[in-house]
Amino acid sequence: MSELQRPKESFGTRIGVILAVTGSAVGLGNFLRFPGLAAEYGGAFMVPYVVAFLLLGLPIAISEWGLGRRGGRFGFNSTPGVFHAITNRSRTGAYFGVLGPLIPVMIYMYYVFVEAWCLGYAWQYLTGGMTEVKTADQSESFFHVFTGIAGDGTLFDDPMKNATIFLAICFALNFYLIYRGLSKGIELFCKIAMPTLIVCAILVLIRVLTLPVDPAAPDQTVINGLGYMFNPYTEGRGFWESLNPRHNSEMWLAAAGQIFFSLSVGFGIIITYASYLKKDDDIALSSVTAAAGNGFCEVCLGGLIVIPAAFVMLGPSVVQNPPGTFGLGFVTLPQVFDAMPLGRWIGFIFFFLLFLAAATSSISMLQPAIAFLEESLGVGRRASMAILGFITVCGAWFVMYFSAGAKGVDTIDFWIGTVGIYTLATIQVIMFGWVLGIRKGKEEIDRGAEIPIPFFVLVIVKFISPLYLLAVFGFWAYTNFYANYVDPEKTENTALYALMHDRTAQFSVGLILLMIVFLVLVISEAVRRWDRLEASQKGAEL
Template identity: 55%
Template structure:
């Protein structure tokens, strides 16, 4: 088949190389880096968590990321942007498209709750701008602020109000869908090029603020999060959490990267760009996420923060922290605004795979795809809002879709790349547009070690949860 540049269906392509990297990094850097990561690390051995975490990054994250970039571009060159199309050309049989069901389901379902949290971030940023969130040091003030905002009374699931939340959700939806409608280069890429540098600036300001608080307290806060508990390493749960976090954070195993990379050109490189995007994600996660959220919460609240779930930490504990910090109103605003930007660059990447599928699979026009998806997603988000009374419920949900299904898709992709696409073709096609292809030892890892590692983790997962 011809492998010429303009072959991508609909002709959509990324504009510039830095633009693609920022778009993929935008997808990767999100709430996972700032809220999910600190929670996971603190619950799974503190500093010791970094060991399984970095092993998962090297064994699963980066290799699978390269496999997705390579297969995605391969499919894109043959005119396919959606995972079903890409899988069918990669496997040379149309039947393979059914394997792509999780690659559409996962981003769509995650979007439905992710966008609600994105709207919370925007609302919290606005509440700092107006000063409404500066309520002193009583923890109950923040719990009830949150309860009023999401429209849930403290005792249960009653859906009593939450009107302002509705407006924020609708606004957030509108921003997402306008950008998606504008397309990959004019919407997603343009937005990420401005959002990512802005996020770095905001996050660094908050980091400097936190680290320049009285040093004994900072030290205790960092110790609370990072003191290693090596006993946790004997626990299968820790290893599972580490690899789940790597997938969630890098957006690997979601059907997202494979879609984004299908808009690459033949002369674009995949290996260095993929690695750059992963490295940016790790910088945001370990250096910024790992040093801000939990240490700051501990400095002001002490060990009381330990028992809160990830979302409780972000929306109940942190506002209390900012209220007690010098110039907290300003830093609170920067923080939640930065979270909002991080979230939106991620949620865009959850919509694009489904849009591509509607356009390609059903031959819909852009406007029709965007409208249909908008209706489905809005209904789903309404459902999530109705049931998010329990913050814990969100954590549970996040575990099943954000961890379990992703393993399944990661396994499908590893076997597909290593055994069906084949590492010889992998070597050839990953090297297009650059001097480097995927290194040979990584090719062998993808073929043998990655499926094995995933299989072992999966067995532990089943034993733990059934």
């Protein structure tokens, strides 16, 4: 298998690579989803979280870096292209990579919308627009109107008073950065945004950890809030009973899912970023550093900010019964900031850091599709941006219109953000462990490595990670597709019931299927193009 001409794009510095990958991972999941899960399950959640990180997150992330750089050596930057190279230019291998561009593009369609919420809330706090939002009812009402959750099409009634204008700003910023390219766009922005994000988070963390104790509620202290997060004990259960999958299986599923979101594993993003590295660039230390940086932002910043703040200001009852990811971030936390000294400015800093986190993740979701279109169709940056811009604008419009109860967001997130990610992660570990092989994989990772990756880590990738993935996903699928469906009390909460009875869910799945058909057609054309390029290169060498 000969090497095609390497793409001209590449990262300018090593720290730029690490910050770009860390930025793709550090997002709303770190500051909203993780605290919500830690609050829901208590300190016991940290045990399956660490187990999933060691057996799934870190090994798979390392394998993705290896797959990406190896594919990049042959001129491929997208998941279909990398899989095509790994499988010795197999047509089937390329089709197995269809989820690589599909997942980030579909997630971007609603993620950019949530990014706009964060920017909008930051602006409201900065300009004093949140001063009248004090009670739970007021906070919920503002959130429903601002985000369009109150009803389908309501965002188009008065775009200047909701998230619509901020969505336009986010779209313009994201595509401008992508247009500037890898080094001058994504890398430069992450070099600025990631340190700024961490400084903002530390400022908010200092304010939270120094919150005074209310004499009327002496048990609502920062220390007790931290204890709730880290003490491996679930109310009414002992330590081992709390961790027993028979009694708390959903916690283990949630922990594995959080690791995927947290590290951007199974998104196809790391493969694309790693493909731009040079042959002897370090990927061992870089992959571990990016994972560690994400973990710091998630546990030491996100968790330590949200849970103690809610515990001190609103009490343990709110922490123990969190209102979901969006409810926690956009309904509960505004009440916390209203009751907190300097709350207006802390609220601005917090939602601004959420915006930065969402922005670094959003632009990373666009790059895999840009790379895929460029190498598949042989088009330039402008043409690929025009195609992707049209697709994502249509998708974001869909999410904006079908906004009642966030049903469109929930459906796409379920089928793509859960089913799709688990599936792609499983395919990736099989590609690395069984198709490429762990010995060739270790050679790839060791080349230029500044730290040794123990061989047993790659054994985990080949044997333990696939079994862990299949077991977790199998139990999750049983629960969601069968157990809940046959239970009359839970049937209406399942994705299958929604797919058969809800119009928005049906349209959402239809949009996903339409994207799959489009990408499969592009891959079909891409394989023919790659074969022609390979044949012409061999002819030139004779």
